[in-house]
Amino acid sequence: KQHEVSIEADVSQQGPTINKDIYGQFAEHLGRGIYEGIWVGKDSDIPNTKGFRNDVLNALRDIKVPLVRWPGGCFADEYHWRDGIGDPSERPVKVNTHWGGVEEDNAVGTHEFFDFVELLGADAYVNGNLGSGTVREMAEWVEYMTSDKNSTLANERRANGRDEPWDIAYFGIGNESWGCGGHMSPEYYVNLYNQFATFIKTPPGKKPKLVGSGGHTEDTEWTDVLSANIERNMDGISYHFYTLPNSDWQNKGHATEFDQSDWFKTMERTYRMDKYLRDNIAKLEQNDPDGDIGLYVDEWGTWYDPEPDREPGFLYQQNTLRDAVLTAVNFNLFHDYADRVHMTNIAQMVNVLQAMILTDGADMLLTPTYHVYGMYKVFQDATAIPYSIASGEYSNGEQTLPAVTTSIARGTDGKVYIALVNLDPAVDAEINLNLSGADFASLSGQILTADAITAKNTFDAKGQVKPTAFTADADNFVLPAKSVVVAELK
Ligand code: AHR
Numbered sequence: 001k002q003h004e005v006s007i008e009a010d011v012s013q014q015g016p017t018i019n020k021d022i023y024g025q026f027a028e029h030l031g032r033g034i035y036e037g038i039w040v041g042k043d044s045d046i047p048n049t050k051g052f053r054n055d056v057l058n059a060l061r062d063i064k065v066p067l068v069r070w071p072g073g074c075f076a077d078e079y080h081w082r083d084g085i086g087d088p089s090e091r092p093v094k095v096n097t098h099w100g101g102v103e104e105d106n107a108v109g110t111h112e113f114f115d116f117v118e119l120l121g122a123d124a125y126v127n128g129n130l131g132s133g134t135v136r137e138m139a140e141w142v143e144y145m146t147s148d149k150n151s152t153l154a155n156e157r158r159a160n161g162r163d164e165p166w167d168i169a170y171f172g173i174g175n176e177s178w179g180c181g182g183h184m185s186p187e188y189y190v191n192l193y194n195q196f197a198t199f200i201k202t203p204p205g206k207k208p209k210l211v212g213s214g215g216h217t218e219d220t221e222w223t224d225v226l227s228a229n230i231e232r233n234m235d236g237i238s239y240h241f242y243t244l245p246n247s248d249w250q251n252k253g254h255a256t257e258f259d260q261s262d263w264f265k266t267m268e269r270t271y272r273m274d275k276y277l278r279d280n281i282a283k284l285e286q287n288d289p290d291g292d293i294g295l296y297v298d299e300w301g302t303w304y305d306p307e308p309d310r311e312p313g314f315l316y317q318q319n320t321l322r323d324a325v326l327t328a329v330n331f332n333l334f335h336d337y338a339d340r341v342h343m344t345n346i347a348q349m350v351n352v353l354q355a356m357i358l359t360d361g362a363d364m365l366l367t368p369t370y371h372v373y374g375m376y377k378v379f380q381d382a383t384a385i386p387y388s389i390a391s392g393e394y395s396n397g398e399q400t401l402p403a404v405t406t407s408i409a410r411g412t413d414g415k416v417y418i419a420l421v422n423l424d425p426a427v428d429a430e431i432n433l434n435l436s437g438a439d440f441a442s443l444s445g446q447i448l449t450a451d452a453i454t455a456k457n458t459f460d461a462k463g464q465v466k467p468t469a470f471t472a473d474a475d476n477f478v479l480p481a482k483s484v485v486v487a488e489l490k
Contacts, residue, residue, distance in 0.1 A: 002478070003392030003403040003422075003429040011408070011416050011489075012437035015384030018409055021169075021343035022334045023373060023380055024067035024125065025060075026299060027116075029075045029108070030099040030352050031314025037350030037359055038116065039108050046362045050115045051107075055364045056350060056357055057119055063356070063373040066380060067169060069125040069298055069345045070113050074098040074180035076172070077131030081141040084109020085160055098180065100313030110145065114166050123169035125298070125345070130174030130196055130213070131182040139199040142171065146202045168208035170343065172238065172298070173197060177213040178222065186225035189213065197232035209235035211296055215280070216240040218272075223280045223295070227287035236294035236342060239280055242303040242353075243270040243326060255304035255317040256454055260425050263322055263453055264396040266302070267423045270326040271401050273300070273333050281340045294342035300330065301346045301354030301369075315352050320456040321465055321482060323354055324368035324448055328405075328421035328484040331376050335407040335419075338384055358459075365457050368448065368465040375446050375467055375486040378417045382409035385416070394424040404429045404479060416489040418443065422479045425453045429479040435489070440474040445487025449480055 027033055040046045040053050047054045071079050075098055083092050084106040091106035108116075117124045126145070128138045140153055146165045147154035154165070173196050175181045177189045184192070193212050200210065212230070214237035215222030226237050245253030245266040253262060280295055302323055306312035327346075334341045346369070350357045356370040385408040392403035407419045416438070422429045447470035455465045470485050472478075479485060 001427060003394070003424065003427055005392045005404045005429050005479070006390045006432040006434065007387055007406055008434045009385050009387035009408050010437040011385055011410070011435055013386050015386045016339040018335050018338045018379050018382045018384055019342045020066040020380035021123070022331070022338070022341065023065070023377065024069060024343055024345040025065050025349040025356070026069045026073070026345040026347045027349045028073035028352065029071050029079070029096060029104060030073060030348065031311070031316055032359070033348050033350055033352040034108050037352075037357070039112070041107065049119055051112065052116050052119055056359070059357055059364070059366060059370070060120055060349070063370065064377045064380060065120050065122045067123045067125055067343065067345070068117050068120070068349070069127060069172075072127060073175055073299070076127035076175045077129050077133075077181040079129050080133065080137065081110055081144070085111065099315070100311050111160060111162055114162070124166065125170035125172065126168050126208075127172035127175055128196075130177065130192060135196050135199050138173070138196055139201065142168070142200050142202060146206045148203050165203070165206065167206065170211055171200065171208040172211040172213065174213040175238075176216070176240065178215065181213060186222045187229070190226050190229045193226070193234070194231040197234070211235065211298070212237045214238045218276060218279070220279045220283050224283040224287065227284055227293055234293060236296040238296045238298045239276075240299040241273055241276055241297065242299070242301065242347070244303050245269060252303055252305050255307075256320055256456055258322070258454065260453065261396065263425050266322060267326060267329065267394070267401055268399055270329055273330055277333060277337045277341065281337060284340060291339065295337070295340045297334070297341060297344040299347045300344060302326065303353055317353060318358070318456055319354060319367035319369050320454050321368050321450045322453060324372045324465065325421055325423060325482055325484060327369050327372040328376070328419065329423060331372070331379070332405040332407045332419060332421065335379065335384055335409065360459050363459055365459055365462045367457060368455075371448050371465065371467050372484055375448065375484065376419060378411045378486065379407065379409055379419070382411045382417065384409050392429060394427075403427070404431070416440070418487055418489060420479050420485045422481055422483050425482045428481050431477055431479050433475055435474070440489040442471060442474050442490050443477075443487040444471045444490055445485060446470055447480070447483055447485045449483035453482060
């Protein structure tokens with residue numbers, strides 16, 4: 001038995017651009033995400049550039065990370081930027097009250113963060129502190145980073161080693177202001193947003209995209225209230241949605257030990273992203289019919305129970321084929337809504353939640369999720385091609401999901417690419433591809449799959465889940481169960 005899937009598209013048609021920033025990452029001062037994960041310090045025996053480990057930098061360059069969000073998360077609303085500039089040995093030591101109560105010595109601050117994104121070739125998404133900071137503090141941080149004048153703040157930046165102003169691609173005004181960012185109502189927050197945004201001043205052409213702190217999960221009120229009440233420019237409203245297999249914060253589910261019924265629950269949970277995006281976008285369509293405001297999914301990914309022998313506040317988790325498959329499901333959805341979803345950041349880049357990379361001392365491994373980012377990099381800034389799909393049904397007897405989802409786009413290199421994911425862990429799919437607008441004989445690319453649904457990469461066996469070559473006839477082929485394919489149409 002196979003799922004019967006048919007897909008139709010006219011490749012001469014053009015949909016929206018798939019913004020490269022959909023492939024953004026998130027690096028918070030949390031657990032071993034920054035310290036150990038990317039930063040080892042300039043004096044470390046681990047080979048590094050300006051304190052950032054070379055192995056991790058090289059791996060991240062390979063997947064073309066376009067954007068990194070920093071310093072949080074919840075941490076952002078407790079972060080005071082002056083703690084992280086100047087002589088590192090004189091920076092204050094704080095307590096990271098959100099994440100494990102550990103000491104934060106501020107070794108990575110503004111200059112180090114910009115070193116990191118410059119080494120990666122990525123853009124910067126800086127998240128400002130609205131929850132416990134002041135308008136003045138936020139305005140001065142932006143001036144410090146972007147001013148080209150002879151102001152005292154710009155000269156302080158120069159004295160600290162950076163002559164040229166930095167570019168900030170996105171600047172967030174608070175984070176999760178409904179929760180760790182201050183437990184506010186959206187009405188209260190939007191007034192604060194208007195106030196704070198008024199004083200963010202940059203030289204001409206240097207203005208970052210400003211991000212309002214929005215809602216999460218099934219909530220649409222934040223998107224609604226913010227988009228209806230902004231008085232200052234807001235380029236996007238953030239939105240957070242985490243995939244918990246059990247939908248229960250006290251019993252989220254195990255990262256690596258699960259069966260096919262857990263797999264279904266996880267896919268069902270992650271696929272809610274479709275409805276949640278649609279519902280939030282409907283609010284934007286009402287309040288912002290010109291389409292000026294983007295929906296920025298600046299935190300998403302899997303969140304499992306902490307490993308028993310680790311600090312629970314560090315949010316370290318392993319990552320399996322299941323994470324890889326649901327990553328592709330989410331990418332295909334982000335592409336479907338690319339006219340409003342301009343940016344996303346998976347949580348988080350290294351050693352935290354659904355990470356790309358796990359480190360252990362000087363050692364490092366690439367997770368299944370990493371490989372999906374690598375496969376999908378051809379979609380960065382590609383032009384979506386509208387399609388229709390009869391997707392087959394993947395069911396647990398009570399609920400039904402599409403068995404297969406897809407995305408088709410013309411890459412910046414002019415080639416046509418297709419992505420396919422078979423959500424079903426047990427049943428292959430027969431794909432009938434009916435393309436017009438050009439003639440294609442074959443497709444050629446990569447597949448990510450494994451024998452076991454729980455397959456993972458470990459420090460003893462790093463290559464258990466990795467992409468292999470995939471070629472097929474362009475019109476009819478089999479997409480194996482629990483697999484992700486990205487291929488060029490030839
Ligand atoms: O990514 C971990 C945390 O999840 C972030 O700090 C916060 O914004 C969210 O609740």
